[in-house]
Amino acid sequence: MDQQNELVVQALDYWDQAVQLGKNWLLSPAAWSQLGLLIAAYVLAVLATHILAPRIWNALKDNNIEIPYPHRVVEIKGNASDVTS
Incomplete structure (x- = not known):
């Protein structure tokens, strides 16, 4: 009982x-600056994705520069009879 x-x-x-x-970390200025930088990086990433990316793709397309969009293809090779359930 004493052990417990x-x-x-x-x-x-x-x-x-x-x-x-946790309290010391949350109340420190370094933690708040890290949070601010994280939010700023997220906002910049969203802006780059939604604003800059379409403009870049359209500019490339207007200049007849084609960049193939990667497609993922799944190929099933072999016979279906080889698969056991």
């Missing part, structure tokens, strides 16, 4: 340390 109580006390101590570490 020691494990519970140790687990609660680790939990308190984790909560304290």
